[in-house]
Every structure is written in structure tokens, then in C-alpha cells.
Amino acid sequence: MMKDKMIFCDNLTYKYTNHQDGEEKLAIDGVDLEINQGEFVVVLGHNGSGKSTIAKHMNALLLPTEGKMYIDKMDSSDIKNLWNIRSTAGMVFQNPDNQLVATIVEEDVAFGPENLGVEPKEIRQRVDNSLKRVGMYEYRKHAPHLLSGGQKQRVAIAGILAMMPKCIVLDEPTAMLDPLGRKEVIDTVKELNDEFGITIVLITHYMEEAIKADRVIVMDNGKVILEGTPKEVFSQVPLMKKIGLDVPQVTELAYELNKVGLNVSKEILSIDEMVNALCQLK
Template sequence: MNKKMIECKNVVYKYEDGGEGNYRLAIDDVSMDVGKGEFVVILGRNGSGKSTIAKHMNALIIPTEGKVYVDGMDTSLMENVWNIRSNAGMVFQNPDNQIVATIVEEDVAFGPENLGIEPAEIRRRVDESLKRVNMQEYKKHAPHLLSGGQKQRVAIAGVLAMRPECIIFDEPTAMLDPSGRKEVIKTIKELNKKFGITIVLITHYMEEAVEADRIIVMDSGKVIMEGSPRKIFSNVAAMKKIGLDVPQVTELAYELRKEGLDIDSDILTIDEMVDALCRLK
């Protein structure tokens, strides 16, 4: 059995920039794996290549050089694309771009209907998917009347109804207010921990990345760091050098250490900070 959900092997992606044969290198020899059931966050500034690599994982774009495999299927082969997109769903920044129907439950049914699933099974999938994202009581509502966080959860339910093994989230909270962001991240965590769905989350919010099993940091189209949230965020100086923040409490620990306080550099949460401060003599 293939234990890797996604494999990127020496991926290069160039796109035409301003015509006249000018090309820009968006992805520069990137190799990375995502294991089945893993929760991986990809971080990077705007223009780092993180969204471009995400689109490779769903066969929305094909590498200029190198290979991408989703559950062992080569994304460059046309005959695999349908299966890849059923297996690895994608949720984008703007939920309005993903919602196609005027009633929530009809929107969630859209994907399985296109797969040719029989009506009784679609009904079951719609109910189950809305339940998983805590939106079952809104199934008769009009999506355009929902909040941003609720719309994004409906978009996630629409992907879940296709029964994917993996969901790639491309900055799904970028357009949401703080409470909407919290709702969506809680939903993503539950899908991973409770239901074993492999998650790839592209974000620039450091607090969201704390929840991951592993973080991959990209800059200028390359992978420059990889490791657990604790390992990545304890490199405060290296993160700042490439224009990324770290969680606020991690930065506070970093500043306190600079002032001579004996405090761990890999603190990630407020509770850990409180414990560390209480232990100071």
C-alpha cells in the first residue's frame, strides 16, 4: 500500500511572463512528500511558490519538469486527472467562487451528482458532510446569506461529499474575520484528527500553523526549512530574515531570552508561556 498521499519530485514550474519568450521560475526544483493522514502546513511570503505547489497537488497545473504523484497517480497523465481530483479535493480563499447553488444542501450535492452517484447515496453524503462541518441546521439556507466562515464550511462540505482522502486548503481563511478563521481551522483539525483525512494547509497565519504535524517553509520557489512547528518557530531570526512572523508567544519568549531570562525558545501557546513564567525563580 502506498503510504504517501502526495509526492513532489524535483518539481520545476515556469510560466510566461510578459510574452516574448520571457519565463518566470515559480517553483525551483522542489521535492516534498505528504504522508497519509498527515497534517502539513506550507508557509511562505506572497510569491514564495506555496499556492503554485498546492495547485500541482490537485493537477490544476502540471510541472514544467519533475513529477507529482497523488496516491501513486502521475498528475501529468490525462487519464488520472479525474481520479486525482476526486481523491485530493481543493478549497480556495474565496468561498463565493466555490458555491454554485442557491440552497446549501444543493451546493453540497453538486460534486457527487457530477460523479454520477445514485440519489440515496448523495442524500447520505450531503447530510454526513454538513454534520462533519457543523452546518446541518443550515441545509435549507441560501449560501449568500451566511457569514464568511459558514460559507467556507459549506465549501468544505462540498469537497467532503466527494469522499476525498486528502484536502488541500489554499489560504482558506485569508478573507475571513477572526471568528470565521477560528471556525474553519477547528473544522480542518477535526477532519484530520477525527476522520483521518490528509490535510495540506497553505497559510500565512502563524497561529494556524501551530496545529500541524509538520511545517514546510518556502521562499523564492524553494523549500528552505522543514520540521515540527516547535523546531520551525524556534528559529525566530531565520523566519524574520525571510519576512515571516512566528506566533506572538514564541516571539515574546525570544525577546525575553534576549533580555537574559532563562525561558525555552520553543514555546508555542499561551499556556506554555504561563507555565514557563511560573517556573522562573
């Protein structure tokens, strides 16, 4: 059932107790989900939809209240799997400052492999390779706090890469970055997926980041309500609007043009596609 599945969850349910009123809240509501090895998947949803909660299950930071979460066929509920799961699925969070632990970039990247007990010579190689992969090798002697937000986040990703994971889960990694920093991080992530076959799960609320994914999963109120290719998902303009999510501007334009009777494809994601569609109308 789980052949070639990097992430597999079966009826995943997660409840937590609200500290303010002591009530039990349902954050994940019986989700079934499969993510294949080598896939680039984006999980979309507004705040409180459950997208960050499900991300934390993919690294066993949270454990299911009911149901199962498997990471590379390992049951997250089994305490014996914890170390291997965290080596398999690396986690990158929103604030890069919270993930940087050393005063020199290369020492920070070495931190993970050192904790795994990797030989010093091998660590040196992994650190250099990881920094080269994210385009930060020339900054290896720099102090992390002097870097830009996008650069810090790329160093954080290099630190995960140095542990040689099969999967990287990124929980809103660009939320605190400016547009340039966001582009740097997303381009890096896409490259890691394309060139090295690392499974990527990107949690975001930026629509333009989802366009490059193989598959988009949309969550609302702890459930998966929509999934498919970016074109399939974003063409569902009324549903996306209803749950408080935007779609790319050109996709919305295509939707509005259809409403006034122009026969334009609703599965348009880029300006070039829109120009071609409008040219064909002539």
C-alpha cells in the same frame, strides 16, 4: 518509495511566462516533498513564495514543467489520472463565493457527487453526513449568499467532503474571513483530520493556524527552506523574520528573553507554555 505517501514530489519545477514582459519565471524550483496519509501539514510563505503554486499541483490544476508530482501514487502528468486525482484530493480556495454554484446549501453540496455519477440515495446520505461534519446541517435549506464568510467556507468544505476525498488541499481558505470565521474553518479542518483521518494540506500566512499542524513547511523563492514541527520551525525566529514571516508573539517573546539572558525554552507556542516556563525560572 511512496508507501503511505499521499503527496510525493520529486524535483518539482514549474515555470510560467510573464504576460507583461514575456519573460519566463521560475515559480517552483526543484522541490522534493513528502506528505503522509493522515498528516496535517501547513505550508507557509509570503506572497510569491510558491506556496499556492505547489497547492495547485496537488490537485493537478497545474502540471510540472520538470520533475514529478504524485497524488496517492498517481502521476499528475498522466492525463488518464486526472479524474481520479481530483476525486482523491479536493481543493478549497480563498474566496468561498467562487466555489458555491447552487441557490440552496444542500444542492451545492450535492453538486460534486452528482458529477461523479453517484446514485441519488447515496448522494442524499453524503450531503447530510458532510453538512453534519462541518456543523452546517441546520443550514441545509438556506441560500448560501445569506451565510457568513466562515459558514460559506464550511459549506465549500462540505461540498468537497461529499466527494469522499482522502486529502483536502486548502489554499488560503481564511484570507477573506474575519477572526471568528477563520477560527470556525480551522477548527473544522482540524476535526476532519483528527476524527476521520483525512490528510490536510493548509496553505496560509497566518502563524496561529500553523500551530495545530503536525508539520510546517516554509517556502521562499520557490524552494522549501525549512520544515519540522511547529515548535522546531517557529523557534527559528531570525530566519523567519529574514524571509518576511512572523512567528507567534509568545515565541518571539521567548526569543527576546533568551537574548537578555533568561533561560527560557525557545520552543514556546502558547501563553500557558510561557507562564509555565516563567514560573520555573523562580
